[in-house]
Amino acid sequence: MMSITPPPCPECSTVTERIQVEGEEVWRCTAPDCTRRTYGTGDENDDQDLPSYSETDADGAVVCFHGTGEVDFEATAELAVQDDPADENPDDDADPLPAPAAAAWEPQAREIRVQDLAHVLAGGWVRIYGDPPEGWRHFTEAAYDPDHDTTVAITYSDGEVVREWPWPQALLIHADPDTIPTTTRPGPARLVQR
Ligand SMILES: [Zn+2]
Numbered sequence: 122m123m124s125i126t127p128p129p130c131p132e133c134s135t136v137t138e139r140i141q142v143e144g145e146e147v148w149r150c151t152a153p154d155c156t157r158r159t160y161g162t163g164d165e166n167d168d169q170d171l172p173s174y175s176e177t178d179a180d181g182a183v184v185c186f187h188g189t190g191e192v193d194f195e196a197t198a199e200l201a202v203q204d205d206p207a208d209e210n211p212d213d214d215a216d217p218l219p220a221p222a223a224a225a226w227e228p229q230a231r232e233i234r235v236q237d238l239a240h241v242l243a244g245g246w247v248r249i250y251g252d253p254p255e256g257w258r259h260f261t262e263a264a265y266d267p268d269h270d271t272t273v274a275i276t277y278s279d280g281e282v283v284r285e286w287p288w289p290q291a292l293l294i295h296a297d298p299d300t301i302p303t304t305t306r307p308g309p310a311r312l313v314q315r
Pocket of ligand 1: 155
């Protein structure tokens with residue numbers, strides 16, 4: 122027979138109210154800060170069989186409880202991890218640019234004629250064929266007007282202006298002056314710190 126007199130809360134002795142949990146009649150403490158639930162049999166061991174449940178708190182977070190009304194911290198933490206949107210699709214967080222490709226990329230040395238330096242607006246590294254392998258110099262600009270000039274005026278980063286014949290071949294690398302190329306042929310610039 123179900124008792125109709127609300128039993129006191131086993132935790133704080135406050136009067137309880139009857140609720141239904143998964144079809145079962147149980148008693149819930151009415152004290153504001155107490156979540157204790159009980160079968161009201163007076164036997165603490167019976168209450169261990171109360172069905173666990175969860176509630177959504179004011180912040181929208183789901184809190185899991187043992188059947189007795191105590192917070193189930195383990196289950197709550199587990200649920201929080203599952204609900205974390207950042208962990209929902211770990212594969213989606215992958216860098217869109219494959220890392221190996223990015224690491225392998227480096228400026229390329231390409232063959233040009235000295236006169237072509239006049240078209241390189243941002244400057245770069247140049248090594249004119251016939252120069253020694255360590256003959257790389259960084260230039261800021263080159264001026265050449267084929268109708269009037271017989272030579273190309275190359276302004277190097279150290280301020281020196283050198284006039285060169287327009288037709289010899291050269292290697293050009295688009296790279297900043299803080300790294301220096303070590304290659305002697307077209308292909309990867311093999312930049313090293315100065
Ligand atoms: Zn209570």
